[in-house]
Amino acid sequence: MTCHHIGIFTQDPQPLVEFYTQGLGFVEGKARILAPELTKTIFGIEAECRMIKLTRDSAMIELFAPLDFSLDRRTYRTTGYNHWALEVDDKEAYIRILEERNVDVIRIDRGGHQIYFVKDPEGNLIELYEPR
Numbered sequence: 001m002t003c004h005h006i007g008i009f010t011q012d013p014q015p016l017v018e019f020y021t022q023g024l025g026f027v028e029g030k031a032r033i034l035a036p037e038l039t040k041t042i043f044g045i046e047a048e049c050r051m052i053k054l055t056r057d058s059a060m061i062e063l064f065a066p067l068d069f070s071l072d073r074r075t076y077r078t079t080g081y082n083h084w085a086l087e088v089d090d091k092e093a094y095i096r097i098l099e100e101r102n103v104d105v106i107r108i109d110r111g112g113h114q115i116y117f118v119k120d121p122e123g124n125l126i127e128l129y130e131p132r
Contacts, residue, residue, distance in 0.1 A: 023098065047069035
């Protein structure tokens with residue numbers, strides 16, 4: 001089993017599109033408008049929503065931007081998903097590419113083992129994962 005996609009709600013999708021495409025190397029796909037009835041059924045928000053798909057290899061992100069509904073910002077003191085991981089073939093090589101693109105990389109030393117994260121413009125945390 002694999003994860004098919006991650007969904008991210010945003011009030012302003014353009015900074016996220018730029019971060020994920022220019023920073024992390026995703027490709028912007030087609031966008032479409034979801035009807036209020038559908039967004040209410042799925043998400044409990046009765047508003048038209050612009051959905052933008054971003055892909056990179058087998059990873060996909062769906063950005064949801066309500067057109068006439070104001071979202072509350074998530075805080076770190078909230079339950080729910082904390083981060084997601086992007087699997088890369090060579091973590092060190094990918095980090096060099098990110099640094100060339102001016103993406104800040106968070107480095108954490110866990111007893112000689114390095115863990116790397118990046119944050120998108122809205123503070124969503126992404127772990128950079130290399131299978132061993």
